[in-house]
Amino acid sequence: MAATLTVYGMDDTPRGKLLSAAARLFRVQGYDRTTVRDIAAAVGIQSGSIFHHFASKEDILFAVTMEVIRFNTERMRLATEGVADPEQRLRGLIRAELQSIVGDTQEAMIVLVRDWRCLADDKQKEALAVRAVYEGYWMQALNDLQVEGRLDADPMVMRRLINGMTSWTSNWFDADGSLDMDGLTEVILQRAVTANGGTSA
Amino acid sequence: MAATLTVYGMDDTPRGKLLSAAARLFRVQGYDRTTVRDIAAAVGIQSGSIFHHFASKEDILFAVTMEVIRFNTERMRLATEGVADPEQRLRGLIRAELQSIVGDTQEAMIVLVRDWRCLADDKQKEALAVRAVYEGYWMQALNDLQVEGRLDADPMVMRRLINGMTSWTSNWFDADGSLDMDGLTEVILQRAVTANGGTSA
Amino acid sequence: MAATLTVYGMDDTPRGKLLSAAARLFRVQGYDRTTVRDIAAAVGIQSGSIFHHFASKEDILFAVTMEVIRFNTERMRLATEGVADPEQRLRGLIRAELQSIVGDTQEAMIVLVRDWRCLADDKQKEALAVRAVYEGYWMQALNDLQVEGRLDADPMVMRRLINGMTSWTSNWFDADGSLDMDGLTEVILQRAVTANGGTSA
Amino acid sequence: MAATLTVYGMDDTPRGKLLSAAARLFRVQGYDRTTVRDIAAAVGIQSGSIFHHFASKEDILFAVTMEVIRFNTERMRLATEGVADPEQRLRGLIRAELQSIVGDTQEAMIVLVRDWRCLADDKQKEALAVRAVYEGYWMQALNDLQVEGRLDADPMVMRRLINGMTSWTSNWFDADGSLDMDGLTEVILQRAVTANGGTSA
DNA sequence: TATGAATGAGGTTTCATTCAT
DNA sequence: GATGAATGAAACCTCATTCAT
Numbered sequence: 116m117a118a119t120l121t122v123y124g125m126d127d128t129p130r131g132k133l134l135s136a137a138a139r140l141f142r143v144q145g146y147d148r149t150t151v152r153d154i155a156a157a158v159g160i161q162s163g164s165i166f167h168h169f170a171s172k173e174d175i176l177f178a179v180t181m182e183v184i185r186f187n188t189e190r191m192r193l194a195t196e197g198v199a200d201p202e203q204r205l206r207g208l209i210r211a212e213l214q215s216i217v218g219d220t221q222e223a224m225i226v227l228v229r230d231w232r233c234l235a236d237d238k239q240k241e242a243l244a245v246r247a248v249y250e251g252y253w254m255q256a257l258n259d260l261q262v263e264g265r266l267d268a269d270p271m272v273m274r275r276l277i278n279g280m281t282s283w284t285s286n287w288f289d290a291d292g293s294l295d296m297d298g299l300t301e302v303i304l305q306r307a308v309t310a311n312g313g314t315s316a
Numbered sequence: 317m318a319a320t321l322t323v324y325g326m327d328d329t330p331r332g333k334l335l336s337a338a339a340r341l342f343r344v345q346g347y348d349r350t351t352v353r354d355i356a357a358a359v360g361i362q363s364g365s366i367f368h369h370f371a372s373k374e375d376i377l378f379a380v381t382m383e384v385i386r387f388n389t390e391r392m393r394l395a396t397e398g399v400a401d402p403e404q405r406l407r408g409l410i411r412a413e414l415q416s417i418v419g420d421t422q423e424a425m426i427v428l429v430r431d432w433r434c435l436a437d438d439k440q441k442e443a444l445a446v447r448a449v450y451e452g453y454w455m456q457a458l459n460d461l462q463v464e465g466r467l468d469a470d471p472m473v474m475r476r477l478i479n480g481m482t483s484w485t486s487n488w489f490d491a492d493g494s495l496d497m498d499g500l501t502e503v504i505l506q507r508a509v510t511a512n513g514g515t516s517a
Numbered sequence: 518m519a520a521t522l523t524v525y526g527m528d529d530t531p532r533g534k535l536l537s538a539a540a541r542l543f544r545v546q547g548y549d550r551t552t553v554r555d556i557a558a559a560v561g562i563q564s565g566s567i568f569h570h571f572a573s574k575e576d577i578l579f580a581v582t583m584e585v586i587r588f589n590t591e592r593m594r595l596a597t598e599g600v601a602d603p604e605q606r607l608r609g610l611i612r613a614e615l616q617s618i619v620g621d622t623q624e625a626m627i628v629l630v631r632d633w634r635c636l637a638d639d640k641q642k643e644a645l646a647v648r649a650v651y652e653g654y655w656m657q658a659l660n661d662l663q664v665e666g667r668l669d670a671d672p673m674v675m676r677r678l679i680n681g682m683t684s685w686t687s688n689w690f691d692a693d694g695s696l697d698m699d700g701l702t703e704v705i706l707q708r709a710v711t712a713n714g715g716t717s718a
Numbered sequence: 719m720a721a722t723l724t725v726y727g728m729d730d731t732p733r734g735k736l737l738s739a740a741a742r743l744f745r746v747q748g749y750d751r752t753t754v755r756d757i758a759a760a761v762g763i764q765s766g767s768i769f770h771h772f773a774s775k776e777d778i779l780f781a782v783t784m785e786v787i788r789f790n791t792e793r794m795r796l797a798t799e800g801v802a803d804p805e806q807r808l809r810g811l812i813r814a815e816l817q818s819i820v821g822d823t824q825e826a827m828i829v830l831v832r833d834w835r836c837l838a839d840d841k842q843k844e845a846l847a848v849r850a851v852y853e854g855y856w857m858q859a860l861n862d863l864q865v866e867g868r869l870d871a872d873p874m875v876m877r878r879l880i881n882g883m884t885s886w887t888s889n890w891f892d893a894d895g896s897l898d899m900d901g902l903t904e905v906i907l908q909r910a911v912t913a914n915g916g917t918s919a
Numbered sequence: 920t921a922t923g924a925a926t927g928a929g930g931t932t933t934c935a936t937t938c939a940t
Numbered sequence: 941g942a943t944g945a946a947t948g949a950a951a952c953c954t955c956a957t958t959c960a961t
Binding site (some may be wrong): 921922924925926927928929930931933934935936937938940 | 945950953956958
């Protein structure tokens, strides 16, 4: 499904190429250890030229952050839209979040988590506002599931536990291993949904 | 139980005080954004004097890392030693890991996860070797549990999922909230252990 | 009298608007702290377009300098032309110089004094050559006054003292204050011309 | 009299040497055109080392400013202290101000006038507060002179005119010329004091 | 003429580390 | 052990100027 989407701002324009290169470098080296020279070199321009596209180094981090949040929020919307069964919706959300963490936006997601604190407070707030929509999809699905008696923990706590499980996959999941993304989705889903209602698998 | 332990190297000596101060500063600001001047100021000495105690700034990070790994490995040993029931052992491990992440070694644990990549490769290897013992306790408990048919997923995958859940608590767990550490331990434990006879596998 | 004059090059053409904007910005921020982007923005074009009108940033400063020198030299000519009495001529010169410093060419005059050193040596010489005519009007009046025994100091020194008094007004004179430009002219004139028969010399 | 004074902070210490070198460079090239590398090179250290002595480049300008204001305020005090005759006091003030502008603090005084605007607003205010004492000596002398009927203009205006005359000397006065500093002092004094009361000369 | 992306030299400042005292 | 001045490399960023479109 996500195959038809592209990360909005990471296109063929100079700005887009800068953003992709920065996301990769930030992931590999960390934000603080990535110099603007590194980024410039990665797209074949001089370091000074970066500042025609971004006001500051932090502004690049912010742009990466915002793009990936917006993109993944859109992905969550698509994953849940028109799906009535909350378990099915939750499955879609888990699958989509895994996709974002170990799949197409992998680079940026790791940066998002690890270098979050490198953003100034006001930038953090701005990003969190957009992020709220994203979390809304999750809470809706989990609350609906609870109403149906198929969730055996507090929805908020459950969201945090799932978030921990999905985030951490960036440290170990191997796309070429014996467990694929769909398989992992089911394993995680089972941590949340009670057996008795009879789910799927 | 942890009350009688102290992190080995973080004592009253100049070196120990330096280590505690560094762990805190690293957690709040990140390793890269913490200057040796910051650390020196925090214990009331001049920045040049630090180099009588540590060979380099990275050496401080390494020392923090090793101390906290050793300390928590010891804690895992105490939590499982002499406990026969694997579920009981797993409960102890979860409880201990939560304690390390949101409790007494909180500062250093966050640093350990987030600033891991700031260590040179050989230092990382050295630390991983010690870490292996730590992970051994987990795998033993999970394997035992599987043998008894009370684990409904692959032990290795399950360890990773638990690790994700516990690590992520540093982003949200509030010791003063309605859910305490024991309660959280049970919620996490239930994600791993099947009710009775085991459902799937 | 100056009402019918306009600073030659500061007209409605793109070049003229650029010059006016530059003069103002130079005065407020200083030459070095004014960027070509500032100047371009002030007239609503892009910074690159400036170089279709001027060869360099320094060239803009030079143009401002030359325009204001030429304009004020012309003003001095008008102020003295056909006036026989040297005291009357001196009065006209003082009035005209005050007008240039705190009146219509205020912006550029301050720049002229303060950012003079930002011009390359050859540009300075070129400007000084034009400036010589300007100073000629002064020396003629002061020399004539001395011949009549109505100047109580060396003409050259007197010119410098007057120049100091007039230049400095940019730091304090308030057009809305109780002392107007004509009043100030008389006060300054009295510093130079002896009451009647001349006191000392 | 000033021969026994030294500019307080411009001594043999690293900081003092930096200050002297900076004052000279600022005068010759202007503040904006002087790089910290220039200043460092002038005293034989690396540019980075400057920041052990001053927090920023602007801080150096501020220090130069404050030193010269304090020093010359002290000089004004010495020039007027215990002198009863206001004309005599005024003579001392003019002589002292000339001394500061074309004599020992020449470098810094030119900088003070020309690069004043390079100081941030709060720094300007701080300096102005100290400067107020300096101006106080002038106003006292001029007011006293007016009371005695020996001043033929408003004291405040007269101070400004004198200030203009003395400041401007930096553009023309030649210590080796036919007019020496004492002679110039008398010429300027005569611009202020009325002849009738019988002054001196 | 106008644009705006790119240049590239150079600016101020930071900071881990050294070392004479 | 401690100090604090000094180093020197490298960081982010600025800006006059160029040039293809």
